[in-house]
Amino acid sequence: MTRHVLITGGCGFIGSNFVRYVRAQRPAWRITNIDKLTEAGNLQNLADVPEDERYRFVMGDICDAPLVGRLIHDCTDIVHLAAETHVDRSIMDARPFIHSNVLGTQTILDAALRTFEARSSGRLVFASTDEVYGSLPLDRPDLKFTEDSPLRPNNPYSASKAAADMMVRAYHETFGLDCVVTRCCNNFGPNQFPEKVIPLFVTNLLEGKHVPLYGDGKNVRDWIHVEDYCSALLTMLERGQSGATYNVGANNERSNLELTRELLRVLGQGPDMIRHVADRLGHDRRYAIDATKLETELSWQATRSAWPEALERTVRWYQDNESWWRAVKSGVYKDYYRRQYGLFDEAEMDSPSAR
Numbered sequence: 573m574t575r576h577v578l579i580t581g582g583c584g585f586i587g588s589n590f591v592r593y594v595r596a597q598r599p600a601w602r603i604t605n606i607d608k609l610t611e612a613g614n615l616q617n618l619a620d621v622p623e624d625e626r627y628r629f630v631m632g633d634i635c636d637a638p639l640v641g642r643l644i645h646d647c648t649d650i651v652h653l654a655a656e657t658h659v660d661r662s663i664m665d666a667r668p669f670i671h672s673n674v675l676g677t678q679t680i681l682d683a684a685l686r687t688f689e690a691r692s693s694g695r696l697v698f699a700s701t702d703e704v705y706g707s708l709p710l711d712r713p714d715l716k717f718t719e720d721s722p723l724r725p726n727n728p729y730s731a732s733k734a735a736a737d738m739m740v741r742a743y744h745e746t747f748g749l750d751c752v753v754t755r756c757c758n759n760f761g762p763n764q765f766p767e768k769v770i771p772l773f774v775t776n777l778l779e780g781k782h783v784p785l786y787g788d789g790k791n792v793r794d795w796i797h798v799e800d801y802c803s804a805l806l807t808m809l810e811r812g813q814s815g816a817t818y819n820v821g822a823n824n825e826r827s828n829l830e831l832t833r834e835l836l837r838v839l840g841q842g843p844d845m846i847r848h849v850a851d852r853l854g855h856d857r858r859y860a861i862d863a864t865k866l867e868t869e870l871s872w873q874a875t876r877s878a879w880p881e882a883l884e885r886t887v888r889w890y891q892d893n894e895s896w897w898r899a900v901k902s903g904v905y906k907d908y909y910r911r912q913y914g915l916f917d918e919a920e921m922d923s924p925s926a927r
């Protein structure tokens with residue numbers, strides 16, 4: 573039977589890249605994309621993908637159980653990416669995060685259980701995050717998160733993802749639902765909503781604005797190009813062990829200050845463009861992923877994430893797609909930050925974030 577994958581959150585950053593990736597890699601597959609089109613969800617992200625018998629978009633909320641039930645009934649598998657994803661927003665108001673990330677995931681799980689159990693087939697791949705592990709100390713570079721590290725989420729976003737991650741595990745253990753959990757590090761690449769640090773900083777610099785760097789800038793993140801995460805998602809969908817959790821990473825640790833300097837270099841600008849701003853509440857110091865399990869069990873490798881090439885390619889995408897980010901930046905999220913922060917003047921108000 574031809575695979576028909578339900579992708580949730582397909583109009584977001586990773587989702588839109590994954591829709592395109594699956595269409596290129598598995599041209600015979602069908603895709604249904606359900607997305608609520610929050611600020612981060614953008615139909616323009618898939619403007620080059622026509623709706624036809626291979627691809628269908630449905631605007632809707634993953635908490636809408638009857639809708640989700642009908643969609644899953646038509647599908648063979650689910651790649652569940654839909655979520656509220658911005659840590660800063662979760663600090664301001666955690667409620668939408670519980671709604672979409674926890675209740676939404678449980679709605680998907682219940683519908684998957686009903687349909688896939690009756691059919692005795694069907695897999696759910698869930699995008700959890702490395703943030704569920706909490707923070708590593710800066711002075712222990714030898715430490716990395718493995719799949720067995722305890723979950724110690726430190727902000728409302730990561731706590732909501734950890735809750736969903738554990739619900740997926742519970743549906744596998746309790747009901748035998750065929751699930752795979754992926755915990756990936758920070759993604760970068762095309763079509764990322766410019767409230768996240770790389771597109772925010774690149775587009776600010778292209779606009780001649782300063783870049784607002786949190787605290788001392790020493791917080792470390794592990795970076796992977798979104799195409800590598802897409803290939804990992806497809807690998808886990810096709811070959812992951814049922815009930816397994818896999819870390820996904822590219823051994824690409826950088827402090828936010830190093831990242832900022834690299835972006836300034838690529839865009840030919842100097843350190844005077846950095847504005848240090850008050851640190852994020854509860855800002856995790858360091859994330860670092862050990863992806864050995866995925867690399868050895870499923871022979872997966874990150875091949876598109878090496879710096880500086882991958883970062884330069886990404887900067888070029890934003891340079892070449894100015895109308896995309898200008899439209900997004902002039903939209904609703906500016907008002908949102910104006911209301912929430914009020915601490916930057918018009919030229920400086922955009923907030924930094926490394927998730």
Ligand SMILES: NC(=O)c1ccc[n+]([C@@H]2O[C@H](COP(=O)([O-])OP(=O)(O)OC[C@H]3O[C@@H](n4cnc5c(N)ncnc54)[C@H](O)[C@@H]3O)[C@@H](O)[C@H]2O)c1
Nearest residue numbers: 581583584585586608609610612613633634654655758759
């Ligand atoms: N971006 C990263 O670095 C990263 C790293 C690890 C894991 N993840 C996870 O990957 C997934 C995708 O992340 P992203 O960066 O593409 O996020 P994103 O914010 O760019 O996209 C999320 C999408 O989900 C949609 N959505 C939100 N709530 C919804 C709801 N209730 N019903 C239907 N659609 C809804 C939004 O409209 C948006 O299109 C998330 O689950 C995130 O936690 C992301």
